[in-house]
Amino acid sequence: MDFTFNEDQQEFKALLRAFVDKEVIxxxxxxxxxxxxxxxxxxxxxxxxxxxxxxxxxxxxxxxDPVSFALVFEELSRGWMGIAGILGSHSLSCRMIAMHGTEEQKKKYLPGLATGERRTGLGLTEPDAGTDMQGIRTTARLDGDHYVVNGSKMWITNARFADPLPVVVKTDPTASPAHRGMSVLLIEQGTPGFEVLKDIPKMGYKGTESCEILLDNVRVPVENLVGGVEGKGMQQTLSALEWGRVNIAARSLGVAQRAFDEALAYSQQRHAFGQQISDFQAIQLKLATMATNLQASRLMTYWAASEVAAGRADGETGMAKIFCSEAVLEAVIDSMKVHGGYGFSSEYEIERLYRDAPLMSIGEGTNDVLRTVVAKSLISGKTKVG
Structure with missing residues (x-):
């Protein structure tokens, strides 16, 4: 078993780390x-x-490849998790278009998306539907050579910049099961009736906007139906979200790494009772636990990424997302404890990390729902342990 990066991945990681250290931190x-x-x-x-x-x-x-993909989000999140969000939603939708779009859609959008001239996101979550994708209410009614879209979306990253924004809709609201009536439409910026209502205030995960969107009789050309076939929207979206769970696991890893780095450095700078606090066994136990969970998270993340590279991996990516997103919560709390009162001050990095970490247990499917995904994958034999 080889747990090392290849030469290209090592050079890529060094390039990313230098960028984050110089431009982000x-x-x-x-x-x-x-x-x-x-x-x-x-x-x-x-x-x-x-x-x-x-x-x-x-x-x-x-x-x-998925491992190098994970490297990007680990390193960016070590600096600032918010900027990883800007790239995350964009990358997942690019993959969806690349995998499922028509050749015309790929030629029209992907070159600009690759350079950053265009940006994108994913119009999925609604006021009454998040992890329950089939519960969406946004509809798209065919009218001649256009779809007429009505509904609303919440928590949409890159909403003000996305061009196009893939929006998950129901082209057949009466379909049973509901996913058979779900499709994805590419809605271009400036289309009449497409309105970003507001940026949603957040405890953490700042830097990137999270918006509420209103879709009021938005007319979308039929050629903007992803793949050119109705009823494939759920499968198209889930194929992207599989990479999204690797993304969240890697973000968790990056924030946990930074929390550990800050705790270790502070423990060697802070003195109490005439010595560095790193000399105290209570502090050493926290550092050892953080480091152990961090390394376990790292192995879990890159194992899941390598499984994605080998084929579909719902169970493996689900396990990685669950483990890493819960490990980072413990890491930021322990790092804050090492910092003592200063950990509660916004003058120290750990305060920001503490506010960013909880999102990872919610994003790309809540952990409790993902546990059912993992269980089904185990029961069906698609995921094996041991």
Whole structure:
């Protein structure tokens, strides 16, 4: 069993780490507190080609393998989890278009998406539907050579920048089971009736916007139906969300790494009772637990990514997302305890990490629902343990 990165992956990780250390970490806390959009960081990611990580090379992308894909989100989240969100939703939708789009859709959108000239996201979540995808209420009624879309979406990343935004709709609201009536439409920026109502205030995960969208009689050309066939929307979306769980596991890993780094450094700087607090056994136990869980998370993340590379891996990615997103919660709490009172201060990084970490147990499917996904995969024999 080989747990090492190949030479290309090692060089890629070093490039990502240098970018984060130079361009992200020095400004993350200040910009996050000011509510400032990270325009310069986004431009830097575009220059590195990161907006094309899931775009095939023939359309100008990097077409990264799943392990290298995970590396991107681990390193970005080590600096600022919010900027990983900007790239995350974009990358998942690029993959969906690349896998399921018509050749015309690929040629029209993917080259611009690969360079960052265009950006995208995923219009899935609604006020009354999140993890329960089949519960969406947004409809698309065929009217001549257009679909007429009505509904609303919530928590949409990149909503103000997405062009196009893949929106999950029901082209047949009466279908049973419901997923047979679900489709994905590519809605271009500026289409009449498509309105971003507001940015939703958040405890953490700042830097990227999370928006509420209104779709009021939005007319979308039939050629913007992903794949050109109705009723495939759920399968198309789930194929992207499988990579999304690797994304969340890797983000969790990056935040946990930063929480550990901050705790270790602080424990060697802070003195109490005439010595470094790292000399105290209580602190050492926390550091050892954090490091152990961190390494376990790292192995889980890259194991799941390698399983995705070998084929569909619902169970494996589900396990990685569950484990890593819960390990990071423990890591940020222990790091805050190591910091003591200063951990509660916004002048220290751990306060921001503490606010960012809870999202990972919610995003890309709540952990409790994902446990049922893992269980079904085990029972069916698709995922094996041991």
């Amino acid at each position: 020095p400004v993350a806390r200040e910009w996050e507190q000011a509510g400032r959009y990270p325009t310069e960081i986004v431009e830097g990611m575009a220059q590195m080609g990161l907006f094309g990580i899931t775009v095939p090379e023939e359309y100008g992308g990097l077409d990264l």
